[in-house]
Amino acid sequence: MTEGISAVPIVDLDPLVRGGPDKLIAARAIDQACRGSGFFYVVGHGVDEALAARLDALCRSFFAQDLDRKMEIRMEKAGRAWRGYFPVGGELTSGKPDLKEGIYFGAEHGGDHPRVRARVPLHGTNLFPDLPGFREAVLAWMAEMTRLGHVILEGMALGLGLPASYFADRVAADPTILFRAFHYPPPEGDAESWGVGEHTDYGLLTILRQDDAGGLQVKSGGRWIEAPPVPGSFVCNIGDMLDRMTGGLYRSTPHRVHNRSGRNRLSLPFFFDPGWDAEIQAIDTSRADGRADERWDRQNVHEFRGTYGQWLLGKVAKVFPDLGHAAGVT
Numbered sequence: 001m002t003e004g005i006s007a008v009p010i011v012d013l014d015p016l017v018r019g020g021p022d023k024l025i026a027a028r029a030i031d032q033a034c035r036g037s038g039f040f041y042v043v044g045h046g047v048d049e050a051l052a053a054r055l056d057a058l059c060r061s062f063f064a065q066d067l068d069r070k071m072e073i074r075m076e077k078a079g080r081a082w083r084g085y086f087p088v089g090g091e092l093t094s095g096k097p098d099l100k101e102g103i104y105f106g107a108e109h110g111g112d113h114p115r116v117r118a119r120v121p122l123h124g125t126n127l128f129p130d131l132p133g134f135r136e137a138v139l140a141w142m143a144e145m146t147r148l149g150h151v152i153l154e155g156m157a158l159g160l161g162l163p164a165s166y167f168a169d170r171v172a173a174d175p176t177i178l179f180r181a182f183h184y185p186p187p188e189g190d191a192e193s194w195g196v197g198e199h200t201d202y203g204l205l206t207i208l209r210q211d212d213a214g215g216l217q218v219k220s221g222g223r224w225i226e227a228p229p230v231p232g233s234f235v236c237n238i239g240d241m242l243d244r245m246t247g248g249l250y251r252s253t254p255h256r257v258h259n260r261s262g263r264n265r266l267s268l269p270f271f272f273d274p275g276w277d278a279e280i281q282a283i284d285t286s287r288a289d290g291r292a293d294e295r296w297d298r299q300n301v302h303e304f305r306g307t308y309g310q311w312l313l314g315k316v317a318k319v320f321p322d323l324g325h326a327a328g329v330t
């Protein structure tokens with residue numbers, strides 16, 4: 001592990017991606033990062049840079065369109081599947097409107113998928129913008145990010161001294177995947193406009209591609225530190241369910257975004273989360289450090305019992321209250 005230009009460490013995943021004998025070196029670096037700030041960059045991930053550039057350009061073309069065009073795929077049209085576009089101010093990550101717009105995507109489940117047939121919220125088909133190549137790029141990206149998610153989870157399992165397939169076998173055989181494209185316009189005069197307010201992510205692992213605008217901040221050791229852009233890398237962070245499973249050994253670290261660059265910021269977070277029906281159980285709480293920080297939302301993840309689907313529905317209903325009602329969640 002090498003120290004980057006910020007306090008967030010950089011982990012070279014190459015040995016894990018290739019499956020070489022140095023796997024444990026990468027696994028230990030991940031473990032160290034997860035016990036520390038809970039945030040790390042990954043390089044050596046093998047994700048095609050040309051695909052990333054194509055997706056970046058397509059997303060910028062989408063967000064540059066008139067609002068009317070963007071609203072053609074507004075989230076309301078996807079109903080309970082919870083996909084599509086939301087305009088600036090439409091999402092309330094920490095109870096207040098965020099200064100960002102975005103598109104939500106998920107696994108492309110057809111009408112014959114059992115959970116779509118059972119009308120389970122958050123399942124269904126995506127709403128893709130009518131831009132050539134968009135659909136293909138998003139589907140290819142989600143496949144790549146899913147591959148990468150499995151690689152990182154394997155590293156985490158090894159780093160914890162568990163069998164490589166520990167998470168894959170228990171919670172991530174059929175992961176819940178959510179992919180978002182966000183555009184953060186620069187604040188107009190109001191320095192207090194947060195792109196995303198302080199929050200933690202809900203699931204296992206977030207893999208984020210950020211552009212060169214900067215603005216992502218991570219709460220580490222009680223203070224906010226920057227996670228500046230590192231070309232060709234992804235920023236990874238722990239979600240609430242991995243915090244829960246590791247008994248707090250790995251923290252779901254609070255983070256937030258403030259776009260101070262004076263230009264548009266584009267970010268592409270991918271959420272690699274437990275299967276919808278996966279029961280979330282602690283691995284070995286004796287390893288936990290017992291710290292119980294005051295959380296941003298005053299929840300205690302360690303008291304949660306149930307499936308990931310139950311946890312996620314409770315969360316999403318808070319972030320999009322109107323859609324929560326529409327989908328019968330609240």
Ligand SMILES: O=C(O)CCC(=O)C(=O)O
Pocket residue numbers: 180182196201208210216255256257267268269
């Ligand atoms: O856009 C970013 O850099 C972070 C986004 C984020 O934290 C989230 O969507 O959960």
Ligand SMILES: [Fe+2]
Pocket residue numbers: 199200201206255
């Ligand atoms: Fe987040």
